[in-house]
Amino acid sequence: MRKLIFALVFVFAQSVNGQRLPLVQPQGAAAAPIVITLQDALERARRLDVEVQSAIADVNSAGEDRKQAKAALLPGVSITSQYLGTQGNGVNPSGRYVSNDGVHLYRDWAVLHEDVTANTFRKTDTRRAEASEILAKAKVEVAQRGLAVTVTKNYYALVTAQRKYATAQLASQEADRFLELTRQQERLGEVAHYDVVKAQLQSEDQQQSFDDAALTMETSRLSLAVLMFPALNENFTVVDDLESGPVLPSFDDVRMLAEKDNPEIRAALQAVRQASLDTEAARNVRLPSLTVDLSYGIEANAFALHSTVAAFPEAGVLPNLGYAVVANLTIPVFDWGAQKSKVRQAQLRETQVQTQASQAQRQIAVNLQLNYDEAVGARASVNRARRTMDLATESLNLSNNRYRGGVAPASEVVDAQNAVVKARNDYADAQTRYRVAIAALQTFTGSF
Numbered sequence: 001m002r003k004l005i006f007a008l009v010f011v012f013a014q015s016v017n018g019q020r021l022p023l024v025q026p027q028g029a030a031a032a033p034i035v036i037t038l039q040d041a042l043e044r045a046r047r048l049d050v051e052v053q054s055a056i057a058d059v060n061s062a063g064e065d066r067k068q069a070k071a072a073l074l075p076g077v078s079i080t081s082q083y084l085g086t087q088g089n090g091v092n093p094s095g096r097y098v099s100n101d102g103v104h105l106y107r108d109w110a111v112l113h114e115d116v117t118a119n120t121f122r123k124t125d126t127r128r129a130e131a132s133e134i135l136a137k138a139k140v141e142v143a144q145r146g147l148a149v150t151v152t153k154n155y156y157a158l159v160t161a162q163r164k165y166a167t168a169q170l171a172s173q174e175a176d177r178f179l180e181l182t183r184q185q186e187r188l189g190e191v192a193h194y195d196v197v198k199a200q201l202q203s204e205d206q207q208q209s210f211d212d213a214a215l216t217m218e219t220s221r222l223s224l225a226v227l228m229f230p231a232l233n234e235n236f237t238v239v240d241d242l243e244s245g246p247v248l249p250s251f252d253d254v255r256m257l258a259e260k261d262n263p264e265i266r267a268a269l270q271a272v273r274q275a276s277l278d279t280e281a282a283r284n285v286r287l288p289s290l291t292v293d294l295s296y297g298i299e300a301n302a303f304a305l306h307s308t309v310a311a312f313p314e315a316g317v318l319p320n321l322g323y324a325v326v327a328n329l330t331i332p333v334f335d336w337g338a339q340k341s342k343v344r345q346a347q348l349r350e351t352q353v354q355t356q357a358s359q360a361q362r363q364i365a366v367n368l369q370l371n372y373d374e375a376v377g378a379r380a381s382v383n384r385a386r387r388t389m390d391l392a393t394e395s396l397n398l399s400n401n402r403y404r405g406g407v408a409p410a411s412e413v414v415d416a417q418n419a420v421v422k423a424r425n426d427y428a429d430a431q432t433r434y435r436v437a438i439a440a441l442q443t444f445t446g447s448f
Contacts, residue, residue, distance in 0.1 A: 034236040036228070038155050041238075044228040045151045052147055055140040062133040069129040075114040082107040093310040102301035102310030109297035116292065118284035128277040135270035141263035145443040152439035154224040156432040159240050161217040163428040168206065168213040171421045175199070175206040178413060181404075195410035202414045209421070242431040245382075246438055248375050249448055257445035258368050264444075265364060268357035275350035282346040286339050291328040297321070364444065371441045378434035385427040392416070392423035 036044075046052050084105035086095035095103040119125055179199040185191040221234055228236075249257075259265075300320040301310040308317055332339070399416040402408035442448065 031235055034233075035239065036236050037239045038152065038241070041151050041155050041224065041228055042148055045147055046144060048227070048230060049143070049147050052140065052143045055136065055143045059133065059136040059140055062129070062136040066126070066129040066133050069126040072125065073120060073123065075112050078111050078113070080107065080109050080111060093313070104301050104310070105299070106301070106303040107297070107299045108303070109295040109299070112292075112294040112296075114292045116290040118287040118289070119281055122280070122284065124277055124281045124284060128274055128281070131270045131273040131277065135267050135274065138263040138267035138270065142267065142443075145263065145446075149436065149439045149443060151224075151227055153436050154220070154227060155238060156242065156435050158217070158220040158224050158238050159242060160428045160432045161213070161220040162238070162240065163242075164425050165210075165213040165217045167421055167424045167428075168210040171417060172203070172206040172210045174417055175203040178400075178410075178417070179203045182410060190406065191410070198410040198414055202417065206417075206421075242428070242435065245431065245435055246448065248379055248438070251369075251372055254372055254441065254445055254448075255368065257448060258364070261446045262364060262444055265361060268360045271353050272350070272357050275346070275353040279343065279346040279350050282339070282343045285342075286332055288329060288331045291330070293326045294323065295325075296323040368441075368444050371437065371444065375434065375437040375441050378430065378437040381430040382427070382434050385423070385430040389420075389423040389427045392419045396420045 082105075084100060084107070086097045086100045086103045086105070088095045088103045093103070094101050179196070179202070182191060182195040182199040186193060186196050222232075224238070225232060225234055225236070298305070298320040300307050302308075302320075305321050306317050306319055309315060396413075396416040396419070399408055399413045403410065403413050
């Protein structure tokens with residue numbers, strides 16, 4: 001079974017920088033196990049989780065988009081160098097191309113270019129890029145909080161499996177001791193052989209439960225290991241902190257935290273902001289725009305700061321270095337309704353996003369209430385399970401004493417043993433349920 005799990009979970013080796021990683025982390029003979037807390041498990045899982053890392057990459061990309069949008073507001077500077085050679089005609093100095101004033105023409109310009117539009121004035125693209133970055137950051141937090149629930153489930157599944165393993169071990173030992181006691185009582189003629197058979201069956205059942213608990217613990221360990229390590233590593237231990245779970249705040253406090261620090265609401269609002277800015281950008285295109293090109297350099301018949309103009313040699317040597325400005329004002333007049341259609345299209349998307357955001361807010365409110373109710377129920381379950389475990393332990397002690405005194409039958413002791421095992425396992429399950437419920441609630445509120 002263990003080999004099958006290895007094959008399913010680690011079927012392909014991971015690679016980093018072109019090098020294949022081993023499927024199994026090599027362990028030293030005397031290597032001490034790594035002690036993993038829940039926080040350690042969360043940090044390790046975040047570094048490996050594909051969804052979280054992809055969301056972080058989106059944040060970095062959105063940050064670059066914001067920088068590019070800000071840079072687009074500023075003039076661009078470029079340098080061009082050209083040589084225009086024209087075939088001469090032997091008569092006039094401009095040659096055969098009338099567009100040139102000489103057979104040799106050199107252009108070396110430093111060009112400053114600026115597009116001035118309504119979007120430039122209103123910084124629409126910059127604000128949209130900022131909204132995209134905030135949205136991407138909110139999605140990172142959503143991914144991290146969702147991962148926290150998964151890691152918490154697997155972490156406490158292992159903690160619970162270890163508890164159940166220890167409980168099964170104690171139960172098996174208790175069953176063996178009871179079997180030995182019934183055999184002694186039978187030899188003394190104080191009980192019937194039925195008691196020995198009953199104790200033998202109990203011993204076999206508890207041994208099977210112990211084996212099953214060992215397999216469950218190993219499976220839980222592998223499920224957690226695959227979230228934390230790039231290669232299979234089972235050489236770790238987890239900290240059993242189920243007894244120190246966080247206190248559940250009041251619902252009013254939880255609701256205030258959700259309203260203040262909910263990444264899903266933040267993402268929905270930024271999506272609405274993006275759509276609104278898209279509509280604004282579509283409207284702005286219908287407004288006039290201005291393009292300015294400032295050139296500074298030379299455009300002369302010689303590659304020099306001073307030269308003779310080929311078309312007017314009688315003017316002598318003249319300066320070549322200077323500037324030229326070209327300003328182009330564009331006023332949209334008619335485009336067969338294309339831009340108007342784009343505005344309507346952007347408005348439709350904005351309305352859709354607003355509807356989705358409203359739906360998301362309502363759904364979050366419902367889910368918040370449901371998860372809070374689950375946490376309340378889990379907390380009550382922990383208290384009941386603790387009382388039941390104490391009562392079951394007391395009942396077992398009484399049954400053992402009654403059996404030794406010849407008052408109780410063997411079946412009463414067996415039932416009491418089974419009740420203790422069930423109560424201890426139920427208590428561990430209840431504590432795990434509470435911790436997972438808290439983790440699910442914190443996806444809406446953040447840590448508390």
